[in-house]
Amino acid sequence: MLETLTRGFTAARERLAGVTSLRDENVDEALRDVRMSLLEADVDLAVVKDFLARVRERSLGEKISTRVRDASGRRIRITPGQHFVKSCEEELAALMGPVDPELSRGPGGVTSVMLLGLQGVGKTTVAAKLALHLKEEKRRPLLVAADVYRPAAVLQLQQLGERIEVPVHVGAEGERPPSICAAAAERVRLENFDSVVYDTAGRLAIDAEMMAELEEVERAVAPASRLLVCDALMGRDAVNVAKAFAERISLDGLVLTKLDGDARGGAALAVKEVTGIPIKFIGTGEALERLEPFRPEGLASRILGMGDVVGLVRDFEKVADEKEAEEDAERLLEGQFGFDDLLKQLRLIQKMGPMREVLSKLPMFGQVADQVEEGQLRKVESLIHSMTPAERSQPDLIDKSRTKRIARGSGRRSSDVKELVQRFGQMRDMMASLGPGGKLSKIPGLGRLSGAGMPPDMDPMAMLSDLGSENAGPGVRAQARKRAKQRGKRKQARKARRKNRRR
Template sequence: MFNSLQDKLDKALQNIQGRGKISEINVAETVKEIRRALVDADVNFKVAKDLTKRVQDKALGQNVLTSITPGQLMTKIVHDELVDLMGGHQEGINLSAKPSIILIAGLQGSGKTTFSGKLANFLKKKKNKNPLLVACDVYRPAAIDQLKVLGSQIGVPVYTEQENLNPVQIAEHAIEHAKQNQQDVIIIDTAGRLAIDEQMMNEIRNVHQFVKPSETLFVVDSMTGQDAVNTAKSFNDVLDYNGVVLTKLDGDTRGGAALTIRTVVEKPIKFISTGEKMDTLEIFYPERMADRILGMGDVVSLVEKAQEQFDEEEAKKLHKKIAKNEFGFDDFLKQIQQIKKMGNMKDLLGMLPGVGKAIKDVDINDDAFKHIEAIIQSMTPEERRKPSLINISRKQRIAKGAGRKLEDINALMKQFEQMGKMMKMMQGPQGKQLMNMMSKGMPGMGGGFPGMGK
């Protein structure tokens, strides 16, 4: 996300970092390039102008000209301004009411229905809630069917009334249904239009006034740029909603909506959504997003994603197997599947500081693990448990079954052996010492990945 903006800001800041002598003139030039990068990313011109004016004032006011590391100081100033522009801090979702009612609004095609499913999944898994999805888009039958499909995928019930075309009545009946069935969060998916019209606004206003939601969230397609900001403003004039959701941030988006919407509408961005999978919903943290935009990575979010897939009991079993030298290909396959659940591989690697820039032009296929899985699945259960059994004839059979070359089998066996040795080493005091040194930052240790981009 924000690849184009990230590249242009990086070039603007590198320009001043590479100067032997810093002056007011090249500070002004750098600020001009930053403003151009923001405008190119579809940030409102006035917002971009105000931000860069503050950056320039702070840069000169903090003696960037005499600083030992002027480039780093400029980067920090830009980072802090981006954080402030996007709201400064993370805003939570209000779930204090019993039941809590969340009204979802937005134009047709913005991703409202998919977001409703993702939010239900998020609240169920991470907040231990018992949600109910409510289909109040009475004009688009496909929306009702889509919500039913999403509900079945995540194990969340969906309330529908096929013959009733009155969304206020549907919402009323759904609330009663939720109270009777001990459902503590009601997520109401409302109708959208291709453009704002009076009928649409009256309908969403009536639903809003009747249900009195604890949260009203406006869903914005971030690929529509400043049009998304204008639409958000029009809806806010009618609904006075609590927060914004940015969808499709994995698409060809320039990022302007994310950077502008908080300032123009004065409402926080609460969630960002990428992809169609139900677990691709993230809480919006302005500081983490600023880190990503400036290529600093987002290790905290990466660790959180890893923790979501972490199974404590499995980890204990794995620890025992490694200690007994019983780590096999079945265990290896489980680790691969856990990594895959974390999301898009390129996005995950991009969360590591410095790696995002290094791999921006590298094509990392999400199917990169497929040939490894095919090789492992071509082994017999005994071979997966005891890799030492795999001799040359078995390798030839496995290669044929997986549709791979013998060299691929040999390479995987070698990597598996090296990984086993490393995991064994990490079990002992030397491993703990190494991890401690890495956490403090060992001189000369790079963040590269063997074979990356070859």
């Protein structure tokens, strides 16, 4: 997600590593990397120029305090490179914000949302996601199927409504969208719904007929919020579409879909600056739960490769029981846990979303998230499932014969079992030795990660890498090369022994 932008800002940060002061020459070199990544991300040229000018002014025009106090009162040293990164982060957040993701309420306290957009951007799915979002806030939403032109659009919304247990209002055969929406608004009043989402029709391109019909719907229901749904993969075209819609209908915000598949991110950065319309929500996956209220500071932090702890905590709170999580975290940080606990944590991570998405929100793992494969979790699960209850609770019991049995039962190699046990032991020792931390303390096993740092012999990539795979990190690859070299020597020794026997 947004790899193009992250690559440019990472190159700029590395270029300033070790410099003692920010000068015109080194700042311009760093900004050159940033400029290239922004242009590759399809950000409007005028936006790029303004952004770079503001970052340059802040980097060179402010006095840097090399010693500051953190939230706990501890004095820490700030480098010129860190000051540059801070300037980039704040300017990125300002470029995309400020944003209020709350949905407005109309007369009677009803939250009415009208979704607009071109065909194929995901309006119907977003309608269901918004209804689920409202339902999670203890609201009683109604979905309205007003897209009568796209084949099976009404049926799709009905099926999505069944999945999330939200009623769907459907018009009569041949009824026009303005009439359907007006009837739905009356149903909201009569049946005491407190929120309603109108899924309107789109076209392959903006035309006068579509805009006239949307204006009719707007007059018929007077929605409290008019949200334009845009595909993040459209890049600069998303900005142009937003400008075209805004000329005819007053928009209150945007929903940016498919952001998880967007390597560039130009639409996310430029749309607010160019159109003045804020992004309210972002779609980060196909699952109906994958709709997030937009936080500019969180996305800015992820673009810079520094994770998004607040967003991670929010994801965790949706899928975990707080009391149980506290008990797990206490056991985890004391080093008193086994493979059953590890399996439980892995399943919890899977509930939070794709593995890469979760890791990209961790400050220490953002750089390696794209190298992690989803199949790694399944491999670990298969190994753990092949262990006996005693072996899961006491991994030290796993000797050579048990290793062979676990490998046969899981369809893996003995080396995979050994590597998993070794990594597990390292992780258990690391967790037991970590000191107190901040926001990550709400997540089991990560509570003290932020303040302590990694022990010098721990390789995060090795911890997360696919055991024995080509995607493994430097630490694992070095070990694999060493083992391959040893195997080669043993093979040569066997050949030599056979040769001597023949003589």
